[in-house]
Amino acid sequence: MRRAKHLVRQALLAAFILFPMSALAEVSSRFDHVSGNVALRGLDPDQRAEILADPAKMRLQVSGLETQRGMLATVKSDGADLVITPRFALRPGTDYVVHLTVEGTTGASQFTVPAADAVMPALTGFAPSQSVIPANTLRMYVQFSEPMARGQFREAITLWRSEGVQVESPFLTLGPELWDPTQTRLTLLLDPGRVKQGVGPNAVGGAPLVSGEAYQLVVSGEMKSAVGVPLGQDATISIRAGDAERRAITPGNWRVLRPQAGSQMPLTVTFARIMDSGAVVRLLTLENDQGRRVRGQVNTDGGGWSLVPDHPWQAGTYQLIVAPELEDVSGNSIGVPFDAATGTIGQIEEAVILNIDITD
16 A cells, blocks of 8 residues: 555656646646657647757746746657756755747746655664674674664653663763764664773663663664655564673684585584674685685674675685674673783784685
């Protein structure tokens, strides 16, 4: 039903709009949203020939402008119609007018370019996607189908306990919102001061998530896209907090499933925890024995990483390069747990390399 109403609306918006033109009363103009052209209908053969011979007798412009200058356009014949092709695309939601001077008579026909239908945004993804996440999770990602407006997540996204009590100020709200370049993925950073053990905010307010408890992340239906269209209804994501993860990352503990040479089966790495999926995509790379990066389709859900190569695997020793900046969802990095006291553990500054042999 909604689709049918949409089609009817489009048909009405694109339909002929007739305006009397003195002696040219039967002439009408119609905008075609597919081609971007304007069709003039109702001219007799002599009138069409006159305009084709002298296109200056036709002037296309935005309605209401006090100017004699028309837009750059070409005119051609299409059966009983004259087709006007503007050099530049006409603006959606704008009224235009075609001025004609034929056989010594002037007239005008107006038409409207329909406003582009704004697409309703939707919540399309959430990470970490596992059914149970560490109670000391620091980062969450919310994915939308359309670019979203900035400056609204503090009011639009809330965290609730299972008994219906809202978690007070769970997210860090200092500085700008953390959107990706497309403005479709938002990073929610849980307040590190409340997550890290032994610091003031943690001692006073407690951690946002408690092991064993269930939560709901609610995205308000009033949250709007970059063009002002709301989600329309609340979206709810169920979260269960498990044991906190306070160990440093140890890549040597990862399980690697090796494909066979000559195949294009995925090389799969299973982590011993839930990693920050955004960081995994950026900070894990695979090189062949010539030092060239292996290109292919990378997938991760935070619990693992896989690569399907663009070309079949060649036998040899590959290197999985793990950048030292890699973190899990709890902020632990390679060799350094998030809860380590400042100055007690040195930061790892070099990449960790895992050798992976692929054989026939």
